[in-house]
Structures are given as structure tokens and as C-alpha cells.
Amino acid sequence: MAEVRPGQVEGGQAAEVRLLVALVVAGLVLYPLGRLAWESARPAGHWSASAYRDVLSSAATRTALWHTLVSSALATAIAVATGVVVGWLVARTDLPFRGAAGTLLLFPLVMPPFVHALAWLQAYGPVGVVPSLWNAASAGHGIPRTFLGGGGVVLLLAFQGLPIAGLLTLSALSRIDAAGEEAARIAGAGPLRAFRDVTLPALWPSLAAAAGLVFVASASDFGVPAVVGLPGGYGTLTTRIYSFLSFSSSTASFTRAIALSALLGAGAAVVLALIGLRIERGGAAFGGRPPAASGLVPLGRWRRPLAAALALAFVVIVVLPLLSLLLTALTRTIGDAPLPGNLTLANFRRVARLPEARLALRTSLWVSALAACAVALLGLLVAVSTRGAGLYDRLLPALAALPFGTPGTVTAVAFILGWGTKLPIVNRSLYGTAWLILLAYCARFLVFGVEPLRAALTRLDPALEEAAAAAGAGRLRRLRDVVAPHLAPALAATWLLVFLTALHELTVSALLAAPRVTTLGVAVLHLDQEGDVGATAALAVLLVLMVALAAALLLGLQRLPARREAGAPERGAAEPGAAFEALAQEGS
Amino acid sequence: MALSVALEGVICRYGDVVAVDRVSLQVASGRSLALLGPSGSGKSTLLRAIAGFVEPVAGTVRLGERVVASNEIFVPPEQRRLGLVHQQYALWPNRTVREHVLYPLKLRGVRGPERERTATELLAALGLTELAERRVTRLSGGQQQRVALARALACEPEALLLDEPTSALDAQLRESALAAIRAARQRTGVTVVFVTHDFREALALGDELAVLDRGRLLQHGPVRAVYDAPASPRVAELLGYENRLRCRVLRRTSNRMLLALPGAGAGTVDVPCTVYEPRTEALLMLRPADLLVADVGAEPQQLHATVTGMLYQGESTRYLLRGESSEPLTAVVAGPPAFAEGAVVALTLRGAVAFPV
Numbered sequence: 001m002a003e004v005r006p007g008q009v010e011g012g013q014a015a016e017v018r019l020l021v022a023l024v025v026a027g028l029v030l031y032p033l034g035r036l037a038w039e040s041a042r043p044a045g046h047w048s049a050s051a052y053r054d055v056l057s058s059a060a061t062r063t064a065l066w067h068t069l070v071s072s073a074l075a076t077a078i079a080v081a082t083g084v085v086v087g088w089l090v091a092r093t094d095l096p097f098r099g100a101a102g103t104l105l106l107f108p109l110v111m112p113p114f115v116h117a118l119a120w121l122q123a124y125g126p127v128g129v130v131p132s133l134w135n136a137a138s139a140g141h142g143i144p145r146t147f148l149g150g151g152g153v154v155l156l157l158a159f160q161g162l163p164i165a166g167l168l169t170l171s172a173l174s175r176i177d178a179a180g181e182e183a184a185r186i187a188g189a190g191p192l193r194a195f196r197d198v199t200l201p202a203l204w205p206s207l208a209a210a211a212g213l214v215f216v217a218s219a220s221d222f223g224v225p226a227v228v229g230l231p232g233g234y235g236t237l238t239t240r241i242y243s244f245l246s247f248s249s250s251t252a253s254f255t256r257a258i259a260l261s262a263l264l265g266a267g268a269a270v271v272l273a274l275i276g277l278r279i280e281r282g283g284a285a286f287g288g289r290p291p292a293a294s295g296l297v298p299l300g301r302w303r304r305p306l307a308a309a310l311a312l313a314f315v316v317i318v319v320l321p322l323l324s325l326l327l328t329a330l331t332r333t334i335g336d337a338p339l340p341g342n343l344t345l346a347n348f349r350r351v352a353r354l355p356e357a358r359l360a361l362r363t364s365l366w367v368s369a370l371a372a373c374a375v376a377l378l379g380l381l382v383a384v385s386t387r388g389a390g391l392y393d394r395l396l397p398a399l400a401a402l403p404f405g406t407p408g409t410v411t412a413v414a415f416i417l418g419w420g421t422k423l424p425i426v427n428r429s430l431y432g433t434a435w436l437i438l439l440a441y442c443a444r445f446l447v448f449g450v451e452p453l454r455a456a457l458t459r460l461d462p463a464l465e466e467a468a469a470a471a472g473a474g475r476l477r478r479l480r481d482v483v484a485p486h487l488a489p490a491l492a493a494t495w496l497l498v499f500l501t502a503l504h505e506l507t508v509s510a511l512l513a514a515p516r517v518t519t520l521g522v523a524v525l526h527l528d529q530e531g532d533v534g535a536t537a538a539l540a541v542l543l544v545l546m547v548a549l550a551a552a553l554l555l556g557l558q559r560l561p562a563r564r565e566a567g568a569p570e571r572g573a574a575e576p577g578a579a580f581e582a583l584a585q586e587g588s
Numbered sequence: 589m590a591l592s593v594a595l596e597g598v599i600c601r602y603g604d605v606v607a608v609d610r611v612s613l614q615v616a617s618g619r620s621l622a623l624l625g626p627s628g629s630g631k632s633t634l635l636r637a638i639a640g641f642v643e644p645v646a647g648t649v650r651l652g653e654r655v656v657a658s659n660e661i662f663v664p665p666e667q668r669r670l671g672l673v674h675q676q677y678a679l680w681p682n683r684t685v686r687e688h689v690l691y692p693l694k695l696r697g698v699r700g701p702e703r704e705r706t707a708t709e710l711l712a713a714l715g716l717t718e719l720a721e722r723r724v725t726r727l728s729g730g731q732q733q734r735v736a737l738a739r740a741l742a743c744e745p746e747a748l749l750l751d752e753p754t755s756a757l758d759a760q761l762r763e764s765a766l767a768a769i770r771a772a773r774q775r776t777g778v779t780v781v782f783v784t785h786d787f788r789e790a791l792a793l794g795d796e797l798a799v800l801d802r803g804r805l806l807q808h809g810p811v812r813a814v815y816d817a818p819a820s821p822r823v824a825e826l827l828g829y830e831n832r833l834r835c836r837v838l839r840r841t842s843n844r845m846l847l848a849l850p851g852a853g854a855g856t857v858d859v860p861c862t863v864y865e866p867r868t869e870a871l872l873m874l875r876p877a878d879l880l881v882a883d884v885g886a887e888p889q890q891l892h893a894t895v896t897g898m899l900y901q902g903e904s905t906r907y908l909l910r911g912e913s914s915e916p917l918t919a920v921v922a923g924p925p926a927f928a929e930g931a932v933v934a935l936t937l938r939g940a941v942a943f944p945v
Contacts (some may be wrong), residue, residue, distance in 0.1 A: 179678030182641060185665040186672040187692035187739065194666075197691075201682050298643060 379449015
């Protein structure tokens with residue numbers, strides 16, 4: 001395996017296919033982002049930094065920038081600090097139910113940030129379920145009511161970042177030989193010292209990567225500041241860009257949105273490039289054996305208390321908010337105690353009759369399904385046409401991953417500029433139609449198709465294709481008879497992953513939505529802004545249920561290959577699959 | 589200063605699995621003890637219990653007079669003053685060879701010039717002087733093993749623990765690695781406990797041999813004594829007694845007994861006596877080298893077998909044989925093949941151990 005590059009097959013793919021794929025990817029990725037950079041640097045038709053100066057001269061923008069930096073930095077600090085501890089506990093100790101804890105880290109899959117924010121407010125907000133229960137029990141004495149504004153934003157962004165940091169720590173620790181720490185213990189180091197002297201130096205690159213990813217994801221997030229920040233007067237760069245586009249139609253404010261998006265995108269690119277370098281330079285070669293059962297660090301008398309604390313944290317952070325959301329959706333009036341007499345399905349019936357909700361459901365379903373099909377197809381084409389080791393084969397996948405690293409807000413503005421203007425020939429604009437959203441989703445989630453399929457292709461023994469060729473099968477026939485069956489599980493996983501991610505997408509569609517075009521995320525946000533708490537909760541619950549269903553299918557799919565190839569343990573079965581990790585890194 | 593190591597009724601458990609079941613063992617100061625067993629026998633767990641990475645659920649572990657694990661006491665690994673060489677060496681990728689040796693000295697409070705001097709001496713003793721400033725990731729397997737050994741010996745441990753000391757090395761490197769360990773023992777006089785699944789390694793390095801299987805101690809004693817007189821068929825099997833023959837006991841004297849080999853007119857064999865009564869059955873076990881292969885001669889009373897396969901190994905030839913009424917047999921004979929497949933040969937037994945059936 002070391003010498004023969006797996007998946008490299010004689011002949012490769014036809015040049016026309018490679019050219020076509022390159023053109024499509026360039027059109028989806030390079031063109032809109034390039035257009036954004038170009039337009040922002042030429043606000044009046046010539047090169048000038050005036051747009052940047054102009055947008056930064058506003059005090060409100062500078063405040064938003066400050067808020068973004070501070071909230072992201074704090075959220076990153078909290079998320080990485082707790083994520084390392086959780087990752088270490090799961091990877092290296094005899095914590096009870098470690099496997100379950102690792103799986104629960106995947107929770108952002110079914111819980112998009114803005115839904116989490118909504119649920120959080122339903123639980124702990126000023127009129128939340130927990131305060132009302134508390135008040136009923138304690139006759140109105142004290143519970144903090146300060147979850148709106150900056151504090152809430154930091155907290156919720158940190159919750160969102162924690163799984164990213166935890167999963168990265170987990171996978172890094174599973175590559176670092178646990179025996180190194182033992183050698184330090186025998187040499188006379190206590191457990192903490194051994195961790196500091198041996199494991200931490202090897203963990204730094206991953207921690208830096210986690211910090212960078214959480215920071216970019218936090219700074220790119222729109223849902224949390226929109227739901228929790230703005231009501232408390234705490235706006236960030238993403239909500240600022242949103243207000244430029246949504247509450248004004250002047251050219252000046254559009255120019256400002258472009259300039260600010262370009263700056264945000266550049267900032268994210270710098271951070272991601274820095275951690276990319278860091279990972280490449282710091283990746284020390286390790287023996288890479290996860291500890292055997294005998295090598296786990298015994299927690300002794302801390303075992304149960306720690307497990308209980310983690311379970312409690314999960315209940316407080318995830319379960320109670322979700323239950324509160326469900327209760328709010330099921331009660332007649334806000335603030336009612338969740339007693340049988342107060343329960344009703346009225347909110348759900350009302351949502352089902354709301355025109356915007358019906359439209360959103362319809363649009364989200366077909367746009368997500370089509371985007372999933374398109375990404376699966378395009379991902380397959382990219383994967384199949386980049387099996388060599390040349391420049392093209394390295395550049396194209398990197399290009400395909402670019403929009404996912406770009407903040408969603410930036411992608412949306414880039415697509416308005418790139419594909420939202422009047423198209424030649426047909427003489428119509430995609431702006432204000434669901435097609436523009438579809439196109440932006442294809443770009444944004446393209447990486448979900450490319451990476452898993454490329455990984456699956458490298459696992460395909462080239463000898464299988466060679467054997468088919470020797471038996472007389474042509475290129476297409478081989479693709480159909482040998483390659484496609486091998487890729488089927490990965491293709492299905494891609495489809496589901498794109499579908500469920502698109503289904504709860506908010507950031508991009510919030511900027512691309514129009515009066516007759518909306519998505520589930522946008523509809524939830526609008527209902528929330530209108531103050532219709534019951535309908536908001538009901539629609540959010542529906543959204544979570546649909547996403548959870550798709551996620552359950554996806555999890556089942558990931559376990560399938562393991563069951564079929566019993567005895568040959570594969571990554572996807574034993575630990576959270578790569579696709580999930582990618583999703584956890586999302587900064588939607 | 590070398591210390592004795594003593595285990596008393598040690599039980600170790602992972603969840604519901606009992607990995608070590610009531611093992612009592614001791615090795616005197618300055619001696620070396622081999623823990624031999626197949627995978628899953630609990631030998632590694634036992635070693636980790638001595639090191640302090642596994643806490644026994646019952647029993648006592650003593651280093652010299654000091655109790656390091658018992659019902660009331662558990663001394664963590666860093667306070668046990670031991671040396672440990674992991675199977676894959678567990679070197680630290682970001683450190684140089686010299687830094688590996690300096691680390692334990694630093695933690696034990698050895699200062700300044702003395703620390704440097706000790707490290708330099710140790711590196712020289714293990715032939716690592718030239719490599720001192722290299723990163724360990726660039727070293728060969730044999731060199732890595734010596735670095736791990738140097739690190740383990742750095743602060744004069746009271747006992748040295750080795751986990752499969754040569755299993756990660758090529759056959760050629762094995763001998764030099766064993767020599768390095770023996771030299772280190774001679775220089776320091778340290779007590780050694782090591783784990784192995786290879787009885788040859790156990791014989792080469794051990795003064796004493798403890799054979800483990802499924803968490804239980806089967807036999808413990810001086811290596812030669814255990815090797816020549818395994819206490820049970822299972823121990824014999826683990827020590828390389830591959831061949832089994834069922835025999836009948838004809839008669840016995842005070843310290844020998846005469847057995848009838850299977851097959852009509854196959855002859856008899858005289859083995860060290862155990863306590864079997866005449867006319868009972870006995871299981872005879874032999875090492876491949878204890879089976880001599882010869883042409884079928886004029887003597888009528890011989891054990892005959894057919895050659896079913898052979899493996900020329902350079903210095904010797906390994907024959908697979910099928911006797912008239914026995915399980916398949918293996919014989920190793922010095923020199924190139926002398927018999928073709930299908931040939932009928934006469935077998936002579938050079939030595940064997942007998943067990944009741």
C-alpha cells in the first residue's frame with residue numbers, strides 16, 4: 001500500500017471529463033468568491049480600498065466586529081478547554097459509558113445552532129420553562145435572566161464548538177501511543193506531569209486546529225447571534241451583513257455588505273490557512289496504537305462522579321432545552337406549567353395552516369433533495385477524475401472544500417454577486433428564486449461529496465478494476481460493475497448528509513430568501529422575530545424530528561459496512577465517522 | 589540496589605473478565621524471572637500490576653520489604669522506582685536519545701553535572717554515544733530498543749520490567765538485543781521480570797520461569813527444571829513439546845518406567861519415572877529434536893512412520909510424520925533432507941516426558 005498509490009488505475013479518466021468537472025467546480029466556487037473579492041476591491045469601477053474604509057468607519061460595524069472577535073475568542077477558549085478534558089476522558093480513561101459519550105458528541109448533527117439557541121431560550125430564557133417551574137416552586141425567588149445578549153451568544157457558541165474540540169482531541173489521542181505516558185510515569189512523573197510532558201506536546205497541533213476551527217465557526221455563525229444576540233442588543237458581523245441586505249435596498253448598503261463579507265471571508269481564510277500550516281508542520285509521527293483495555297487510565301473514585309457530571313451537563317445543555325422546546329410547542333400559552341390540562345396540538349395545527357411554513361417545508365424538501373443529488377453526482381465525478389497525484393488531482397478537491405470553510409454569509413453574498421445578476425441568453429436573474437439557494441448549497445456542501453467518495457475510492461483495490469479490465473470490461477462497464485457497487489454506501493451517506501444539513505441550513509438561505517422563497521430555517525427565524533413563540537417552537541420541533549430521522553438513517557448506514565465486513569474493523573464503525581467530524585466542524 | 593519482587597494471591601480484573609487469577613510468585617534480588625504464556629494468559633497484566641498500571645482487586649505486591657499494592661495500599665507507578673521497557677518501546681517522538689535518558693534523572697532530582705555524567709556513561713554503555721543528539725524517530729528497531737533500555741536503567745531502578753523484549757525485532761537483531769539486556773544485567777545486577785510468549789526467549793534470558801495460562805500460574809521454578817520437567821501437558825505444549833504419543837505403562841523401577849509405544853511391535857521406551865501404575869495409559873510428549881529419524885532397519889521393534897511433508901530450513905530439516913496409530917508427529921533433524929515424502933522411516937525417542945491420561 002505504501003508504494004503503489006491505491007486507486008491509481010491505468011489510463012485514468014478522459015480529458016474531456018476532467019475539463020468539464022473543473023469548469024463546473026470553478027463556476028461554483030472560484031467564480032462567485034472571486035467576484036466578491038473583485039467587486040469589494042473595485043467599488044467604483046477602479047481599484048480602491050474605499051469600500052473597506054467606508055464600512056469600517058461606522059461605529060455600529062466596529063462594535064459588531066468587536067463583538068464577533070470577543071464572543072468567538074471566549075467561546076473558543078471555553079470550548080477547547082472543556083473539549084480537551086472530555087476528549088481525554090473518552091479516549092484514555094475507564095470512564096463508564098465512554099462509547100455513548102463519544103456518540104453524544106455528534107449531537108450538533110441534529111441540533112443546528114439556531115435551533116439550539118431557540119431551545120435554550122425556551123428552557124432558561126426570561127419566560128422559559130425552567131424559570132416558570134422554579135418560580136412556581138420557590139414563589140418567584142431568583143433565577144438568572146441574563147441569557148439574552150453577549151453572555152448567551154458566548155455560551156451557545158461554546159456549546160457548538162465543544163464537540164469540534166472534543167472530537168479532534170479524541171481522534172488525535174487515538175493516534176498518540178498511550179505507552180508514551182506510561183514510560184513517563186515509570187520514570188517518575190505523576191499523571192498530570194506525564195500528560196503535560198508527553199501527550200500535550202503531541203496534541204498541540206490538533207488543539208491549535210480545534211481552536212482555529214471553533215473560532216472561525218463561531219465568527220461565521222449567524223443563527224446564534226440572530227436568535228440570542230440581537231434581542232439583547234448584541235450584533236455581530238454576520239447579523240450586520242444580514243441587516244445591510246435585509247433592511248435596506250440601497251446600493252450603498254449593498255456595497256457595504258460586499259465589503260464586510262470580503263473582510264470576513266479574508267479573516268476566516270487567514271485563520272484556516274494558519275492552522276493548516278500548523279497541522280502540516282506539527283504532525284509528529286507516532287506509533288499510533290490506541291490503548292488496550294488494560295492501558296486505560298483508572299479514574300478510581302472519580303469514575304462515577306465524573307460520569308455523573310458529564311451526564312448532568314448533557315442534560316442541562318441539550319436535553320432540558322429540547323424538552324422545553326417540545327413543551328412550548330405543546331402548551332397553549334407561554335409560561336403555562338406543563339400540566340396535562342394545558343397540553344395541546346394547536347400550535348402544530350396552526351403551523352400546518354401558515355402559508356410561509358407550508359412554502360418553507362416544500363422548498364426546503366425539494367431544494368435539499370436536489371442539492372443532495374447534485375452533490376453526490378458532482379462529488380462522484382470529482383472523486384473519479386482526481387485519482388492521480390498531479391496538480392489537478394490535488395487542486396480540485398481543495399477547491400471543492402473551499403466554500404465549506406468560507407463563512408455561510410460570505411458564500412451567500414458571493415452567490416448574489418456571481419449568479420444572482422441577470423444571466424446572458426436567458427436574460428433572467430436567479431436572485432429571488434430557490435434555484436440560487438440550490439446552487440449555493442451545491443457549492444457549500446460539495447466537500448461532503450468529494451471527501452468521503454475519494455476516501456472510498458482509495459480503499460478500492462486497483463487490482464479489482466484491473467481484473468475486470470483483463471476480463472474485457474471497458475471503462476464505463478468497469479465503473480458500473482466494480483466501482484459503483486463499492487461506492488454505493490458512501491454515495492448514500494453523502495446524499496443523507498447533504499440532505500439533512502441543507503434541511504436545517506439558515507445562514508445562506510437567510511440572505512438568499514425572498515418574499516415567495518423561503519426555507520425551514522428562515523421560516524423559524526421569521527416566526528421567532530414576529531414573537532410567535534408557540535408556532536416557532538412547533539416548526540422547530542418538526543425540523544429537529546426530520547433531521548433526526550435523516551441522521552438516524554445515516555448512523556445506521558455507517559454501521560452497515562462494519563457488519564458486512566465482520567472481522568475487518570473499519571474507522572466508520574468503531575468511532576465517529578469522518579463525515580460526522582466534518583459536520584461537527586460546520587460553521588453554518 | 590536490586591530488590592526482590594513478590595506477588596501473593598494477586599487477582600486482576602477488567603470488568604467481568606478475570607485476567608489474573610490468584611497468582612503467587614517471587615523472584616529473589618538480582619535474579620531474572622520469565623513470565624511465559626500465550627496471548628490472553630494474563631502475563632502482561634501481571635507485569636502491569638507490578639509496574640502499577642493495573643490495580644489488583646486482591647492480593648499483595650511487594651518490592652523488597654515495601655508493599656506497593658494491597659487492600660489498603662496502592663503506590664502509583666511513579667513512586668515505585670522501576671524501569672520498564674514497552675513492547676514497542678514507547679519512545680517520545682519529539683525528544684532526542686539523550687533527552688530520553690535525562691528525563692527520569694531530572695524527575696528523580698539528579699542535578700547538573702552529575703545528571704549529565706550519568707547520562708553520558710549510560711549512553712556509552714549501551715553503544716548510543718554517537719546517536720545521542722538524534723531524534724528517536726530516525727533510529728532502527730535495535731537502536732530504539734537500546735534507547736528504551738537506557739531510559740529504563742537511567743535512575744538505577746530496583747527492578748527492570750520488560751514487555752516482550754525482542755518481539756518487535758527481526759531475527760538477526762534479536763540476539764544482539766538479548767546480549768544488550770544480559771550485559772545490562774551483569775553491569776547493574778538489577779532484578780528482571782519479563783514477559784514473553786516465546787519459550788526460547790524465556791530460556792535465553794530467564795533464571796526462573798513462570799508459565800501462565802488463562803490467568804493462572806501453571807508452574808514456577810528454575811528455567812532448566814521447568815523446561816526439562818513440565819508439570820502438565822499444557823506446560824509441555826507451551827515449552828515446545830509438540831509431539832504426543834499415547835502409551836501403555838509396562839513396568840516401573842524406583843526412578844524410571846518402561847512404556848510400550850503405540851502400534852504393534854513398535855517397541856518400548858524408558859522415561860524418568862512418575863507415579864503411574866502398570867497397565868495404565870500414559871501421554872508421552874516430545875520435542876521435535878528428541879525424535880531421531882532413521883532408515884527402517886533389521887530390528888523388528890521400532891516405531892515406524894511415513895513422511896508426509898518436509899521443510900528444509902538450512903541448518904536442519906523439519907519432517908512431518910504420520911505414525912501407524914498416533915497423531916501427526918514433527919521431527920527436526922540436523923542437515924539437509926535425507927528422506928523423501930512418502931518414505932517409511934524408523935523413529936527413535938531420545939527423551940520424553942510422560943503424563944497420566
